[in-house]
Amino acid sequence: MSANNTFSSYGSITKSFHWLTALLLISAVLLGLVANDLAHQIESPSFDGSPDVISRAVLLFSLHKTIGIAAFFTAVARIIWALSQPKPGLLHPENKPEALAAEVVHWLLYGAMVATPLTGWIHHAASTGFAPIWWPFGQDLPFVTKSESLSELFSMLHWMSSTTLQITFLLHVAGALKHVVIDRDSTLRRMLPNSGDLPLPPKQQxxxxxxxxxxxxxxxxxxxxxxxxxxxxxxxxxxADTAQVETAQAPTTGNWQVESGNLALTIQQMGSAVSGEFATWQAEITFDAPDSPGPAGQVAVEIDISSLSLGTVGDQAMGPDYFDTATYPTAQFDAQLEKTGTGYQAVGELRIRDKSQPLILPFTLDINGDSAKMHGQTTVNRLDFDIGKGTQDAGTLGFEVVLDISLTAQKTN
Structure with a gap:
């Protein structure tokens, strides 16, 4: 069997590319469908936080992505090889509508073989908090930034490309079966090993x-x-815009009114940092700057947990084993403000779910007349609040959560 194509048959290299690409793409699609079903289960309010289900989903997504990358490079190599080879002629070129449909599907399938894994790869590179690709070349792509909007765009394009791939694949298979069952010709046999003697197609362009x-x-x-x-x-x-306006206009009984701010957090998932922020929260601040270290006021912060955006794992974070927003919709931080020898700190208790833990938040403060800017950062352990207690593996979901708070406030009286 020749390695190269002829006008009447495909060579061994083309056949190998054909069946290897088919095997990789079918495997990737099936793994992706099963993994997505598990992801929907994990994101549902009824999910019990089973670590086995989460681990299985991570495994399947990693397999899906790794096989998808292999399929991408195989498809690119296949197309490059195909462009360098003569294309065997159609056995029935006189049936022009069927010939046109077959070739259109063929080109659509070529596009899908590249677009489906490529859009998935870009979606992966733009995301945070993912099941990793199993290879030594890292998880990022040149010129692809970490961006939730970019991730969402290529997630949609990946879904559209995958749907196109599945439809064109089924049409391709249906056409091959028609040649076997109805036409009883050698079209399919030309792509099989040891295809034997094959008829010479009619002359065509x-x-x-x-x-x-x-x-x-x-x-x-x-x-x-x-x-x-x-x-x-x-x-x-x-x-999100509506939530931010509501936050900025929230009434307060303190002597400082929050004008703008960010209440952010960062977790570690699968060894990758995932950052998010709460869109809706309000703070009541009573503060009077003392001349020397000592008491400086108090603060009460209420946070709408459901307003958290956390990349691709935001929905999962609302589930029963995590924040459980159906039962515990808000979190609360009540603290006394103190001036220290080097800055300021808020000393109080943080309540999440039904757990309260002492918390000290060091912060810097820049006061300019009746305007003040603060920034503070601290770390909490998610297990202290029974968040993700079903996931005890720090490699899957890190125990430490970094809280990063900044705001601008205006003195009201």
Whole structure:
């Protein structure tokens, strides 16, 4: 069997690429479907936090991504090889509608073999808190920044590409079976090993029309993906903007009014930092700057836990084994403010779920007339609040959570 294609048959290299690509893509799609089902289970309010389910989901997603990367490079190599080879002619070129449909599907399938793993790879590189790709070359891509909006865009494009891949794959298989069952010709046999003597196709010319039509269809598919991602982003953005306005306008009985601020946290998931912030919270601050170290006032902060955005794991964080927002919708921090020899600190208790723990928050304070800016950072242990107690492996989900708080406040009286 020749390694190269001829006008009547495919060579051994083309056949190897064909079946290897099919095996990798089918495996990646099936693993992705099962992993997504587990992800939906984990994100559901009824999830009990089972570490076995979480570990299984991480394993399947890592397999899915690793096989997807292998499929991407295999598909690129296959296409490069195909462009260097003569293309065997159609056995029934006189059936022009069928010939056109077959070649359009062929080009769509080529595009899907590249677009599906590539969009998934970019989605992975733009995300934080992911099941890792199993290879030694890192998890990032050049020119791809960590961005939730970029991650959401390529998540949608990945879904659109994967759907296109599945549809065109089924059409491709249906066409191959038609040649076997109805036409009873050698079309499928040309792609099998040891295909034997094959008929010589009629003389024909390949048109550029199928490739052009496939490009138009791909433009519509990807354009629809961009539109849907933008719609989802606009809806989420409007909700976040509303929450920020409500936070800034929240009434207070203290003598300082919060004008703006960020209440952020960072966790470690699968060895990667995942950062997020609460959109809705309010603080009642009573503060009078003392001349020497000692009491300086008090603060009471109430946080709407459901307003937390935390990358791709935000929904999971709301579940029963984590924040359990259905039962415990808010968190509270009540503290006394103190001036120290080097700065300030808030000494009090942090309540999350039904657990309260002492907390000291050191912070810097810059007062300019009736305006003040503060920034503080501290670390808590999630297990102290029964958050993710079903996940006892720090490599999967780190125990320490970094809290980072900054705000600008205006004195009211």
């Amino acid at each position: 390949h048109s550029a029309l199928p490739a052009v039509l496939a490009l138009v269809i791909w433009s519509a598919v990807l354009g629809s993906g961009v539109f849907l991602a933008q719609q989802a982003h606009d809806q989420n953005g409007q909700g």
